[in-house]
Amino acid sequence: MRGGWLQFGAIAFASYAIAEDLAYSPPYYPSPWASGLGDWEDAVEKAREFVSQLTLLEKVNLTTGVGWMQEDCVGQVGSIPRLGFRSLCLQDGPLGIRFADYVSAFPAGVNVGATFSKELAYRRGRAMGAEQRDKGVDILLGPAIGPLGRSPDGGRNWEGYSPDPVNSGILVAETIKGIQDSGVIATAKHYIANEQERFRQAGEARGYGFNISESSSSNIDDITMHELYLWPFADAVRAGVGAVMCSYNQINNSYGCGNSYTQNKLLKAELGFQGFIMSDWSAHHSGVGSALAGLDMSMPGDTAFGTGLSFWGANLTIAVANGTVPEWRVDDMAVRIMAAYYKVNREEAQIPINFNSWTRDEFGYQHALVSKRYGRVNERVNVRARHANLIRQVAAASVVLLKNKGSLPLTGSEKTTAIIGEDAGPNILGPNSCPDRGCANGTLAMGWGSGTADFPYLVAPAEAIQNEILYHGEGVVTPIFHNWATSQIISAASQSTVSLVFVNAGSGEGYISVDGNEGDRKNLTLWKNGDELIETVAANCNNTVVVIHSSGPVLVNEWNEHPNITAILWAGLPGQESGNSIADVLYGRVNPGGKSPFTWGKSAGDYGAPILREPNNGNGAPQVDFTEGIFIDYRGFDKANKTPIYEFGFGLSYTSFEYSDLEVEPLRSRPYIPTRGKTKRARKYGESDDNLSSHLFPEGFDRIPLYIYPWVNTTDPAKASMDPHYGLPTDEYVPSGATDGSPQDLLPASGAAGGHPGLYDVLYEISATVTNTGGILGDEVPQLYVSLGGPNDAKVMLRNFDRFTIAPGEAKVWKTTLTRRDISNWDPVSQNWVISEYPKTVYVGSSSRNLPLSAPLPFRKH
Ligand SMILES: *[C@@H]1O[C@H](CO)[C@@H](O)[C@H](O)[C@H]1NC(C)=O
Ligand SMILES: *[C@@H]1O[C@H](CO)[C@@H](O)[C@H](O)[C@H]1NC(C)=O
Ligand SMILES: *[C@@H]1O[C@H](CO)[C@@H](O)[C@H](O)[C@H]1NC(C)=O
Ligand SMILES: *[C@@H]1O[C@H](CO)[C@@H](O)[C@H](O)[C@H]1NC(C)=O
Ligand SMILES: *[C@@H]1O[C@H](CO)[C@@H](O)[C@H](O)[C@H]1NC(C)=O
Ligand SMILES: *[C@@H]1O[C@H](CO)[C@@H](O)[C@H](O)[C@H]1NC(C)=O
Ligand SMILES: *[C@@H]1O[C@H](CO)[C@@H](O)[C@H](O)[C@H]1NC(C)=O
Ligand SMILES: *[C@@H]1O[C@H](CO)[C@@H](O)[C@H](O)[C@H]1NC(C)=O
Ligand SMILES: *[C@@H]1O[C@H](CO)[C@@H](O)[C@H](O)[C@H]1NC(C)=O
Ligand SMILES: *[C@@H]1O[C@H](CO)[C@@H](O)[C@H](O)[C@H]1NC(C)=O
Ligand SMILES: *[C@@H]1O[C@H](CO)[C@@H](O)[C@H](O)[C@H]1NC(C)=O
Secondary structure (H helix, E strand, O other), rough: OOOEEEEEEEEOOEEEEEEOOOOOOOOOOOOOOOOOHHHHHHHHHHHHHHHHHHOOOHHHHHEEEEEOOOOOOOOEEEEEEHHOOHHHHHHHHOOOOOOOOOHHHHHHHHHOOOOOOOOHHHHHHHHHHHHHHHHHOEEHHHHOOOOOOOOOOOOOOHHHHOOHHHHHHHHHHHHHHHHHHHHOOOEEEEEOOOOOOOOOHHHHHHHOOOOOOOOOEEEOHHHHHHHHHHHHHHHHHHHOOEEEEOOEEEEEOEEEOOOHHHHHHHHHOOOOOOOOOEOOOOOOEEHHHHHOOOOOOEOOOOOOOOOOOOOOOHHHHHHHHHHOOOOOHHHHHHHHHHHHHHHHHHHHHHHOOOOOOOOOOOOOEEEEHOEEEEEEEEOOOOOOHHHHHHHHHHHOOOOOOEEEOOOOOOOOOOEEEEEEEEOOOOOOOOOOOHHHHHHOOOOOOEEOOOOOOOOOOOOOOOHHHHHHHHHHOOOOEEOOOOOHHHHHHHHHHOOOEEEEEEEOOOOOOOOOOOEOOOOOOOOOOOOOOOHHHHHHHHHHOOOOOEEEEEOOOOOOOOOOOOOOEEEEOOEEEEEEEEHHHHHHHOOOOOOOOOOOOEEEEOOOHHOOOOOOOOOEOOOOOOOOEOOOOOOOOOHHHHHOOOOOOOOOOOOOOOOOOEHHHHEEEHHHHHHOOOOOOOOOOOOOOOOOOHHHHEEOOOOOOOOOOOOOOEEOOOOOOOHOOOOOOOOHHHOOOOOOOOOOOOOOOOOOOOOOOOOOOHHEEEEEEEEEEEEEOOOEEEEEEEEEEEEEOOOOOOOEEEEEEOOEEOOOOOOEEEEEEEEHHOOOEEOOOEEEEEEOOOOEEEEOOOOOOOOOEEEEOOOOOO
């Protein structure tokens, strides 16, 4: 048996035993205080000045949400009326504004992954940030890079970019820059290893009939953590992300929001994160424990939705007053929150909140949970600007052409076009009829869950295609939206010049189950009879084009080689302009240039990292062992020697490209010297006041029921805290070193936001020529891979990419780079990145399995 800190209750119970054979998360204390590293210097300085003016209660107000449905946004912290500082508004999500009207529904993250376009990622981020800003939101709850996509059926994979950490890392950084350039704080989430919906929350799992007492634990070794799951978070931190959201799951049997190793050590000490960590909604499980383990903001503030009680709020005030949480820790929470605020120039961008998450009506309750203060809560501000054009552009750029025997592009003058499948048509109950998009009716343009937005309209594929045909004025068009109308389908298909079959498969967040898919997909096959539908059409029409809308890979091997299937396209989850964007590609206005952001295997088993479906630890936390290490998606296929149907990075064009002239030039660089030395000591800002009588509710204060306030009810701390375990001796739940504010050792791999700055030094410049050898203008995504050469390394790993438009006959020289991080492995012994002695190779090509150019990397030690 081994001791551990159970992060549950207001305190962390000591001497709770972790069985020897369960993964264990080593303690790392104290929680690092913001130092103003690198380009955070100004923001942290302004934050310190601001926080220096605050009382303890005001600081606590900044850290704690006021409770579920108590204000306009999905999360809001307390305000500081004395300084005219309004409550910060936090709002979902990664593809648009949830719970609001007159907003845009952008393409999902996975579509951005498929564009492989840094520019489009930035522009989409900027537009999403602008919409949030114009509704009055301070903190956008996205982008998502966790789940990364360990398993192809993971419910929320689509909210992020790709199971490849470099695709995700580069695109998340651009998204964050875009959002924050609009003056809104971005949130990188969910930190970390939140790779399956099943068992992510014990209560939710019980609802599905699994009697477990704790959330599942993602058990990950240090190398896999650094080389895979932490990688894109490092890019997010380096891009200046203001907030990180900790996740529902445990990591090595310690909760995401109470894990000192992931929060204090990895994120704050090693990656040098200067912003704040907020809890996922109800992922906060302990008061003192989480504060010491690095959590900075409790969301939505209450212990569970609507309890009116909080692990923080009054409890945090009491914990500072009774000395268990050092005042510098609460000061650091406030400094980090305000640093993020200044980092994005919020003070210039902030406008009043003009919507309310809990009603689309103009008038409603300000405090919806308790139906208090009726008034005008929704000004119905249209924030969409001209974003529809960008949405259509991103969606079209993300289409991946998987097969084309020459039938595409279409002309629009085809004599007869059949459009077949429910996925081609509208949801007859309206595009937003299912709350949080939790159904599968009509065309699929978004997954389900909190990462959704209301469609302002949804252009269904059939609508845009029919318009196309009418515009040309020659063809006949037959749309059929019923997947089981076999005789009508056979009749239409057999009379058509071309049949466009639309099929789908969705997934989403665990609190909604659609057709038995409890967030995660229950299988990798198409929904609603999709395979049979395709085969029926193909048996009757020799020019069958298949379009797939899905949140991830589906099994296509039953029919992808069918001679009558002349083209296959994956359009992902394209958002409001779905129909227009697919028509752009089908009719050749846009030459497809998207590349698959994941691998298409022949069977679910080929992926090798399955979702844990059944509890495996009695009633305790299910143990999800990430034994596959870094070998997910294409790395796993390569390692197991499994041939995919379509590989990661693959996508065709209406033109063709050739690769030539690879050149590798080593650059001089400074040596990589591990960071040494110590931090400064922790500092307190503003007044101290340990006397609880100064923290009593003001006389005559008009309390909103069930609202979370920082004040106490009585000067008796045990009574005020209402905690049955109040007052247990601190040595039982305050980990050793947790309250130590003295200078701390710096970690060897630390030094700047994103980790040691030397990791980002460019060690090689690489160039290659890409020539458009076909007849029309097109986009190509040249991809750079490396092999690090060691026995435990992946065969190849993506390291960089770009996307270019190239004219017919034109040869473009692609210049790219490899950094030190790109050719290093994580060494758990020295706790740093090292360049191994194994011979390394660099590859350039158009997919993870089509790498025509390669060269050995000249050896270097540093
Ligand atoms: C989890 O345990 C593994 C194996 O001991 C260790 O390598 C890793 O650093 C631990 N990670 C965390 C976050 O505790
Ligand atoms: C804390 O925030 C609440 C909600 O905005 C506000 O009513 C209260 O006055 C604030 N308390 C302090 C001490 O500023
Ligand atoms: C769940 O498991 C606990 C612990 O074994 C047990 O006490 C409880 O009765 C079980 N509940 C149900 C509904 O099976
Ligand atoms: C303080 O936290 C404890 C801990 O779990 C909780 O039971 C109690 O209700 C909280 N008190 C308040 C005033 O929110
Ligand atoms: C201090 O206050 C916190 C929050 O209410 C409580 O959980 C803890 O038990 C208290 N500790 C002591 C030593 O009184
Ligand atoms: C909408 O979807 C639900 C669940 O996916 C299904 O039960 C229902 O029949 C559908 N309704 C229509 C009108 O298609
Ligand atoms: C897979 O799941 C989908 C969606 O729930 C369902 O329509 C389909 O029948 C399932 N496929 C198999 C082979 O069970
Ligand atoms: C292809 O389509 C034609 C109709 O155009 C049909 O006669 C033929 O049987 C189909 N081929 C296959 C393999 O299904
Ligand atoms: C399909 O069949 C028609 C009629 O037999 C023929 O004219 C046409 O060329 C065929 N199309 C393809 C794509 O094979
Ligand atoms: C706390 O403040 C109250 C009211 O101002 C005062 O009566 C009391 O003596 C103070 N307690 C301590 C320990 O300073
Ligand atoms: C404080 O007192 C009020 C009024 O007596 C009561 O409703 C409430 O439950 C108490 N606790 C908290 C945390 O507000």
